[in-house]
Amino acid sequence: MSTPKDLLTIESLSDTDIRSILKGAAEMKQVFCSGKTHPALAGKSVLTLFYEPSTRTRSSFELAARRLQADVTTFTVATSSVVKGECVHDTIDTLMSMHMDYIIVRHKNSGIPAVIGRHAKASVINAGDGAHAHPSQAFLDAFTLQEKYGELTGKRVVIIGDILHSRVARSTSTILKRLGAAVAYMGPGPLVPQEKHTGIPRFTNWDAVFEWKPDVIYLLRVQNERMDTPFFPSADYHNAFGVTEERLKRIDDLDLSIMHPGPVNRGVELCDNAMEYRNSLICNQVENGVAARMSILSYLTPRTQNND
Amino acid sequence: MTSTYIRNATWAPTGEKFDIRLAPGHSQVVPEFGGITISDAEVSPAGQMNIPERARIIDAAGKLILPALFDMHAKVEIEGRSKRESVTRTGQAAVQGGVWGMLVQPTAGFMFDNSAALDSFREAVGQRSAAEMIPAGCISQGMKGDQQAPYNTLAARGISILSDAGERPGNLLMMHRAMKYVAELGMTMAIRGDVPSITANTCMHPGTTSYKLGLHGTPACAEEIGLEIIVRLAQDAGCKLHVQTVSTAEGVEIIRRAKAAGCKVTAEVALHHLLFTHENVGDYDTNYKTLPPLRDKTDTEALLAGVKDGTIDCIVSDHTPCTPFAKKQDFPSAPQGMCLLDYFLPTIYTYLVKPGKLSWGELVQACCVNPCTIAYPDVIDAEEPEGMPLLLFDPQAASVVTEETLPCGTLNTPLLGHTLCGGVTLPLQ
Structure with a gap:
């Protein structure tokens, strides 16, 4: 059985998922602290899509992705471009055309990562949506x-x-x-x-x-x-x-x-x-944020590989 | 043209069996206080009518006859479609759902605050709609809440009910003065209870689901306080008030008290508030995002009790078409609104009448007699009033709701994929 595609909430995970990711975090911490990298995401592309300001979560995810040997792209959403009625689907279609494997998203509205997750083949990781989940x-x-x-x-x-x-x-x-x-x-x-x-x-x-x-x-x-x-x-x-x-x-x-x-x-x-x-x-x-995020990234299964 | 005979018809409100002869071109029912009479038709106990052999006969054995429904609260405009197409499709949806007529709420495209808008709407309805559509005039110009619409002009064009389509009554002074003005014209104000400063930026009922989803709750007390305010203002102004889309148990109590105190108040509940609760929102299902929001089970039960004891006069569809794209957005961004009109009567039958929660008599009162009495205030006194058509209902029929079976063409309904009981034949000719 394959692991989940997305990480949207804790509720959506099984006990096995939770235990496995925590166990993985301990392993990844050793990799991280020894200054080495791990090839779990070699050849994969990771996009950070933050509609809300963030310093530590974003840099923590980017560092984690690089330590897993992924390519990291930062999509900067200027607050001014987030206008009323903006079509999240169109943004995601654009991003899908770039063949991203992982999308890490933060948004001020609860539920946005779920909307993206339904629409995208990439693994979607919720990096915080409104008052909903982190x-x-x-x-x-x-x-x-x-x-x-x-x-x-x-x-x-x-x-x-x-x-x-x-x-x-x-x-x-x-x-x-x-x-x-x-x-x-x-x-x-x-x-x-x-x-x-x-x-x-x-x-x-x-x-x-x-x-x-x-x-x-x-x-x-x-x-x-x-x-x-x-x-x-x-x-x-x-x-x-x-x-x-x-x-x-x-x-x-x-x-x-x-x-x-x-x-x-x-x-x-x-x-x-x-x-x-x-x-x-x-x-x-x-410090553990990087290890935990390395573990999360390496645990999920994007559906983009099938298209290769 | 010849007469149409309906044989072995069971009159839904009472269960009596009749043979009915409908006069050519007519199948009208007249609403009255305390009962229903059929005009332009001859009625005799089943089996006793002399039916000519070559007559047009509808065998209604096992089926029910009842007046077609009138919906006091629907929006017709469909975003992205022409006004004509909106009218055509909504009319088809209504008739399929057993609804022969509706009070149409003003919307951006149908802004009923001037006579030109009313004329062009009525022209479109006359040419395009399978259902009767009566416009509700605007309370304020452009529904902006700051200036009164030209009430005399609207009244002269046959408008008897005023509504800003559920928009929050912002300026209470404007509202109070408007009520005093229209009281003299005998018009009815249709308003929803709300306190905008409390409910701004909220999107669902506060509870277990809103907590889990991280969504801001719309407290029931805001609706109830707003309701008390409009009831008191209308009472002071001597104005007829029709409370739109009551959604809370305490709201029902407020109306019960107001009626007992002799206020000229009537009230409606949206069908979805009788069927669903905030828990149906589940994992951000925007089809369950409504205005006011779906409430708790205790509210649903109190609302139904209110319908049964007559505190709540009408069950309405609050039909609000939304485009698929709009509803695909995240929950806070998606518009409020649900469509149950296409299957209005089968939905009520399947979820309320069949399980024994609502009787046919109560249904006819809340969906036919009361709405017509409120929407056509003149009908009661007129000597030869026009009435409602009859419809034939087959309780044995069943249909699966699919995209193809929704004439309105908007898919913001939780009914998709559901099997509903009951088949509607309307009109009966």
């Missing part, structure tokens, strides 16, 4: 936690911040639950969906978080760019929901880990000292 982030998060803790069964992860707009929260909570971990959400009331909709415990203050006895504090970036009308009084955020010096001390005492998908708003989600905290996994996440 599966490669989920893999690098799960891989980072496995490195730290081994098996994740019974581990407790609280994701804190703007859950409503967060594709990271959705994908990372899904993969962690699939791997046996417990997940909770905490954030300002309007930014945390109801538990009856998410199936995930919902908190709105730190006391409740500490009471829940988490192992990992996962902070999300406050996405001001997605908030047309304010969701909360922004002056309150750090004191009410951020990791303050005081909370950092408590986190340290309890020996909890801190994670963040980046980029960090210093002084909002995290106080300065938290960046250098001994149990911060933030830099591990970035």
Whole structure:
């Protein structure tokens, strides 16, 4: 049985897919850290199609593809060209004519990668769509936690911040639950969906978080760019929901880990000292991002080969 | 021309069996309060009519006779097609679905805010449409929500219902004044409940599915608050109000209370709000993107209960043709709208009547009698009114919905591939 063509969501993967990609990430990390390349994508072409600004995800994917010996093309979509009524299908037809094998796409609208995936023979990898999914982030998060803790069964992860707009929260909570971990959400009331909709415990203050006895504090970036009308009084955020010096001390005492998908708003989600905290996994996440993406790219099966 | 005889017809609302003689060229039914009478026809109990041997006879054994349906809410314009073709195809779709007439909502191409637009539309309908099409006049000029349309001019052209086709009532002061104005003309305002500042940039009902898909939810309370506002404004203005496409359980309650308080309010529900929920959106299926969005199962049940107890007066198609390309876009970008008109009666029969959720009597009330009473306010008092034609319905027939069986030619329907029960014969001549 061949592996999936696309990576659109964590939900679309089988347990075997998830385990295999995580196992592959460990192998790829050795290749990556030793400075070597792996021929998994030799002769293949990879396109990054980012309709939204991104620094780390895009460069992480491009680095991963090059380490797998693929040709990498960057398709720059100027914000000004993304006009209303723009036909994604036509863009994809153009790209297909260039015989791309992998398309890595990010878009502000939920569901765009699925539209492209249905239309394209190439493997489509969702690098973040709206508030829907960010599966490669989920893999690098799960891989980072496995490195730290081994098996994740019974581990407790609280994701804190703007859950409503967060594709990271959705994908990372899904993969962690699939791997046996417990997940909770905490954030300002309007930014945390109801538990009856998410199936995930919902908190709105730190006391409740500490009471829940988490192992990992996962902070999300406050996405001001997605908030047309304010969701909360922004002056309150750090004191009410951020990791303050005081909370950092408590986190340290309890020996909890801190994670963040980046980029960090210093002084909002995290106080300065938290960046250098001994149990911060933030830099591990970035490093593991390349390994996880190498594993994802080498796992998928594009349908373009049949046409060769 | 000779008379047509229908033998052994079962009158759907009551189950009584009749023989019917239709006068040449006529098969009209007159809606009345509390009942239905057939005009231009002679009726006697089955087997008792003296039917000439060489007469034109329709054997209706095992089939049902009922008044053809009237749809209070449909859009005719089909993007990318000429106005004439839009009218022709929508008329064919309506008749195939058992609908003989419809109230046509204004759209960009059919902007009913001036007499010229009404004249050219009526001309196209007269030449091209198999179904009766009554235009709803615009509430505001160009449906922009800031200036009143010329109501006297529209009234003089026979317009009795005003609608901005589900556009949000933005300027409430303009709306209040418009209501006071048209109250004097006896016109009805058809409006949907909404609070635009709450529902901007949303695309589906908030719940498990919207969370999973990362889509912004349209809270039910926005529709309900908007509904309270328009009910209060209409009450204050003394204006007749027809609430369009109620979609929430609390919305039904608001209308129930308003009616009990004596407000001149009627209401409609779109068929898709009785059949589907937000969970049908599944994995971004844009055919289930509607305005207002598909709600929860509890809402669906409350809406159906509202139809059965008369709180909701009409079941409508809210027929909104969209091009295949438009619906192939991602969910937030795709337009709202669904097409059930081509199979309107078979869909209602298959999913509501056959499973026993809705009786034939309730169907005739909500799809024939009430809509005509609202759309033709003059009919009630007129001495010799025109009525609805009859249709013959074969509950044993079944058809599979394919692209070829959709006269409207737009494919934004979740019915494709489904087998529907019931065959419609309309007109009966």
